[in-house]
Amino acid sequence: MEVCYNCFREKQTPGPCPHCGYDEAQDRDRYPLALNHGAILDGRYIVGRVLGQGGFGITYTAYDDKEKGLVAIKEYFPTDFVGRTQNTGMVCLYSGDRRKNFEYGKELFLEEARTMASFMNDGRIVRVHRFFEEKNTAYFTMELVDGDSLDRYTRKKGGRLSPEEADRLLIPLVQALDGVHAKGIVHRDIAPDNILVRKDGTAVLIDFGAARYSTEEKSRSLDVVVKHGFAPKEQYSRHGKQGPFTDIYALAATWYFAVTGEIPPDSIERIEEDSLVMPSAKGIKVNRKIEAVYRKALSVEASDRYQNMREFYTALKKAEEKPAAATSAIPRKALIGILIGLLAAVLILAAVLVVTSLGNQGSSQGSSISVSTTTPVPTTSPTSTPTPTPTPTPARKPTPTPTPTPTPTPTPSPEDLEKDIATLDKTSRKGDGTQTAEETPEPTPTPEPEESDPPEIKKDGAISGGGGDYYDGGSGGGSSGGMG
Numbered sequence: 001m002e003v004c005y006n007c008f009r010e011k012q013t014p015g016p017c018p019h020c021g022y023d024e025a026q027d028r029d030r031y032p033l034a035l036n037h038g039a040i041l042d043g044r045y046i047v048g049r050v051l052g053q054g055g056f057g058i059t060y061t062a063y064d065d066k067e068k069g070l071v072a073i074k075e076y077f078p079t080d081f082v083g084r085t086q087n088t089g090m091v092c093l094y095s096g097d098r099r100k101n102f103e104y105g106k107e108l109f110l111e112e113a114r115t116m117a118s119f120m121n122d123g124r125i126v127r128v129h130r131f132f133e134e135k136n137t138a139y140f141t142m143e144l145v146d147g148d149s150l151d152r153y154t155r156k157k158g159g160r161l162s163p164e165e166a167d168r169l170l171i172p173l174v175q176a177l178d179g180v181h182a183k184g185i186v187h188r189d190i191a192p193d194n195i196l197v198r199k200d201g202t203a204v205l206i207d208f209g210a211a212r213y214s215t216e217e218k219s220r221s222l223d224v225v226v227k228h229g230f231a232p233k234e235q236y237s238r239h240g241k242q243g244p245f246t247d248i249y250a251l252a253a254t255w256y257f258a259v260t261g262e263i264p265p266d267s268i269e270r271i272e273e274d275s276l277v278m279p280s281a282k283g284i285k286v287n288r289k290i291e292a293v294y295r296k297a298l299s300v301e302a303s304d305r306y307q308n309m310r311e312f313y314t315a316l317k318k319a320e321e322k323p324a325a326a327t328s329a330i331p332r333k334a335l336i337g338i339l340i341g342l343l344a345a346v347l348i349l350a351a352v353l354v355v356t357s358l359g360n361q362g363s364s365q366g367s368s369i370s371v372s373t374t375t376p377v378p379t380t381s382p383t384s385t386p387t388p389t390p391t392p393t394p395a396r397k398p399t400p401t402p403t404p405t406p407t408p409t410p411t412p413s414p415e416d417l418e419k420d421i422a423t424l425d426k427t428s429r430k431g432d433g434t435q436t437a438e439e440t441p442e443p444t445p446t447p448e449p450e451e452s453d454p455p456e457i458k459k460d461g462a463i464s465g466g467g468g469d470y471y472d473g474g475s476g477g478g479s480s481g482g483m484g
């Protein structure tokens with residue numbers, strides 16, 4: 001009897017799993033530095049397939065024999081600093097500075113695991129359960145999210161998402177990141193491959209790896225923590241000041257990817273000549289006000305962006321309140337015409353009512369009532385306001401009845417409409433294309449075939465084992481920590 005190292009169900013024969021389709025043989029060559037299938041960690045976790053490998057770590061599925069369920073385990077494995085003894089799975093360390101860097105990074109890895117665990121009940125940040133040291137390195141276990149990474153999800157959905165769906169997925173992450181920043185942590189690697197979409201359609205943020213390594217000069221791998229298209233300018237420089245605005249740029253770039261299906265141009269390439277084309281200029285229907293918020297968040301200069309997630313969130317919510325499209329359909333001239341027409345109609349109606357009233361008074365009330373001084377003179381002058389006489393003539397209802405209006409929807413005042421039109425004019429001019437969302441039909445997205453692993457978005461870090469001067473630190477064992 002065999003076991004599938006993806007779903008951990010039993011199968012009769014080697015080869016692809018009849019339950020989940022996973023083919024173990026294919027994984028072997030893809031991740032030569034990974035732990036073997038079936039390796040045991042912390043006396044309870046049976047290591048399964050590799051979910052992903054980056055410059056700093058390898059993430060596996062695993063079966064928790066204690067809790068009898070599946071988990072994800074991340075192993076600290078900075079490829080620049082280590083290799084592996086394949087039969088024991090022990091991590092081999094280089095000597096000298098690289099070893100120091102490795103040790104330092106390992107401390108930060110565990111520290112980060114602790115921090116992530118403090119977001120246990122958040123739901124928008126992956127739940128970290130436990131961490132421990134073994135095989136010369138460190139591990140933490142997480143909930144195994146049943147879903148796809150955002151880039152894969154987007155491709156499965158035909159190459160791009162509707163702006164509404166992108167907002168629904170990403171705006172909760174703006175709030176979650178506000179909490180992360182409040183703890184002094186900047187994620188620094190927000191990108192579609194570090195956001196998972198659960199089966200219930202909610203997004204969850206993973207991989208705080210870059211947050212660990214880029215804080216200190218000690219790490220020489222700073223340059224690895226740059227994901228082209230998503231990393232802002234300041235991440236390309238060792239001395240670039242980073243902060244919440246760094247994550248704001250990356251999240252906005254992720255929105256751009258989701259909505260257009262394209263990776264935005266590199267931030268450093270945009271310094272000389274900004275080739276960023278916003279979705280509306282590509283003919284994608286999008287709320288222009290929301291787009292303007294993301295445009296600001298995608299400013300090359302950090303000082304031009306929102307400075308914290310709260311500002312960013314408030315701007316997004318404000319932009320959501322009144323869709324630009326609803327106010328943009330009426331041209332300015334037509335609007336003025338309508339207003340003049342309405343005014344004229346009211347005045348004419350008032351004049352007719354007054355004339356009718358005078359006629360009625362003349363016939364029904366007789367000459368006993370002197371009207372020569374008290375009755376207002378009807379006039380057609382557009383500046384005068386007709387005042388009703390107190391006579392309750394049925395044809396005359398100039399005084400509005402105070403009927404309660406049940407609809408709380410704010411009707412835009414003419415001033416608001418004017419303002420919106422002005423804003424819209426500006427936004428249209430800002431775009432580098434001549435098309436507008438209303439004029440251009442949406443391009444039909446080309447569905448891509450499903451792939452087992454998203455290859456497009458990768459860090460620059462090379463995945464290599466390295467040879468050379470190994471130090472094998474001895475036995476496995478090690479400390480472990482539980483977090484709830």
Ligand SMILES: Nc1ncnc2c1ncn2[C@@H]1O[C@H](COP(=O)(O)OP(=O)(O)OP(=O)(O)O)[C@@H](O)[C@H]1O
Pocket residue numbers: 051052053054055056057058059072074126142143144145146149193194196206207208209210
């Ligand atoms: N908790 C999880 N549940 C399901 N899949 C996960 C989980 N964590 C990670 N993955 C998958 O594994 C991939 C790699 O994980 P992760 O992003 O944490 O590390 P990485 O980018 O490979 O490494 P690095 O730390 O070097 O950046 C992810 O893109 C995702 O597809």
Ligand SMILES: [Mg+2]
Pocket residue numbers: 054193194207
């Ligand atoms: Mg990642």
